[in-house]
Amino acid sequence: MIAPRLHPLIGLATSLLSFAAQRAFAFSPTSNENVRVRVLYWGQNSYGATHTSDTANWQQPVDFYCQDDSIDAFPIAFLNVFFGAGGLPSIDLANTCNINDDAVFSGTQLPNCQFLASAIETCQSKGKIVTISLGGATGAAGFTSDAQATQFANTIWNVFLGGSSSTRPFGGAVLDGVDLDIEGGSTEYFTTFVSALRSLMDGGSKPYYITGAPQCPFPDAYLGSVINAVGFDAVYVQFYNNYCGLNNYNDANDWNFATWDNWAKTTSPNKNVKVYIGAPASSTAAGSGYVDIDTLTTILQQTKAQYSSFGGVMLWDASQAYANGRFDAACKSALTGGSSAPPPPPPSTTTSTAPTTTTSAPPPPASGGSCAGVNTWVSNVAYNGGDQVVYSGDLWTAKWWSYGDVPGGTAGDWTNDGACTSNNLKAGQYIAYHYEQKSVPTKVPVETPSSVPKTKNSRVYSF
Template identity: 55%
Template sequence: QKPLGDYCQTSEAEDVIVLAFLHVFNSASRGLPRMDLSNQCEQNSAFPGTGLLHCPRTGEGVKMCQSKGKAVILSLGGAAGAYGFSDDAEAKDFAHTIWNLFLGGSSGTRPLDDAILDGVDLDIEGGSAVGYPAFIAELRSLFAADSRKQYYITAAPQCPFPDAYLGATLQSAWVDMVFVQYYNNYCGTQAYGSFNFNFEQWDNWAKTISVNKNVKVYLGVPASRTAANAGYVSIERLEEIMDSVRCKYSSFGGVMMWDISQSYGN
């Protein structure tokens, strides 16, 4: 991967960039989370006595991207990690941790220094479903008290509906965008034109179930043949799917690609 700022200097295609992942919520070292941003952080850069990486170059990249009008958010979870909550109280406490480390709060261990991210994404693919509505509600209360900028809550569920880990949360908590993963599943973009392709279900969720009736649903696709095990389609086929979905479903917000390095290499 190139440094984050390089992508924003050379492309106007992306509106939102998701940094992935913060994959450990509470590590043994001082109770701070851990993250793995691939090569976006300097080697051996953890704050002393912790496993929390210090990534000043990426912090500068965040500010570069934001100066170009792009939102940069942090994804929590991922396919592998140690995350989740035992109860709502722990979830609320963690909301303050994230606020202080990455958003509008303050801490002596801010991984991105003075860069203030634009929100948080939930890519929950394991563990318990407990606590996520409370986590979102607490974050939103912190957002409301900060008039400096607009913050976002997003989620990245798998395409089977309802999602195995976020299904209950998406029925009871506010989200601004969902980046539905239409890959590595029977309902992926490779199933377009068949019963298995289920954007209609997600559109119905957006209009009748979601707390936020203006939520936008994004079609998440692999950015290259090697980005996922299944779900990749050619750009011509993707344009066909996009045109159809856009015309049929008013909740359609756009396309999410995993990931940016694969996109630029394709």
């Protein structure tokens, strides 16, 4: 995601070519005619989080997904703790490597995942870039000062990139850059962090990349200021779990790739930054925004034809794509072959009202209902819209996808159906896999796009 240090204004696709000359496709930095870069997030086993019994399709080691040319870049998700024990970060790679199932470096909560070094290097040897994604839906992100942000840049450089440290979780494998998937915490000092990191990368012995994964509402609440201040190589805009998702492509009031294209050409310090369409790789990869491959093919081809900033497609995530009939390979075909897409349809004339906040009091609880057989609410279980739980003696129904937001809390995820009329309750029975906390999609915002969300927004479903 990071722009090549030697050519900071060249787009990611061009940078990939300079880094991996063996790749055969041609690319012109002044045209998007041959753009076909595909990005696939790996590390969270989000399919396993929603399909606990289908272990055959759970996440595999990263090199499993590098066996063909469908994907060009793999952000490893996630570095979810910035400052943990011993002052070092921590990473959680779900069923592959985590602090519960793997050894940690002494005095830290940084798991030793050095068994992945050869898998990472295998992907790199095939001309793919592998980066570390910071943040995620539950990530503890943020800095308290410029000095701390600069210090963290040095830590990332030494632990994951071209520096040296005795606590490198991927051993001798040198990652190719950093992806910012910031969904919560403080927004301060990220410009300092990225600037310091960029400076270190500029002195590196190979190209490094910096990318971001903002949500589609513009400007992004967490990354908006930093992508305006420092040149990014690409932004993987999450066009899902929001009103501007792929499912609203034909509504000109909602679909806003043009806004991101304008940002790329007029505001971004890197005028050659590439804007990617981030899409869920299956219907279970996000709360909303999934479209079938035929629809996505049309969207990708039309966007490629209309906007020179278009860089390709990003998918959340690897496990979902493979379980969904190799959705990633189908995206490759959409970008590199097949017949051209029809011209875009005329925009819908339907008028939509921008999301707004309200100061009115919530409606009173309903009269109640039977709670027989209904599970009690559990903080580390994901709920879909329509799911019911019991909390504080009341029956609650989820309005939409919810994770970690207590019924009756400020997030407003739940409708209070009233006091239980039956106490024949079922205990909160669930399978608490450690990766469940990582599969957290975004909700449609209820405030204006420019406001800081009151609840976590998931980069987990970015691509």
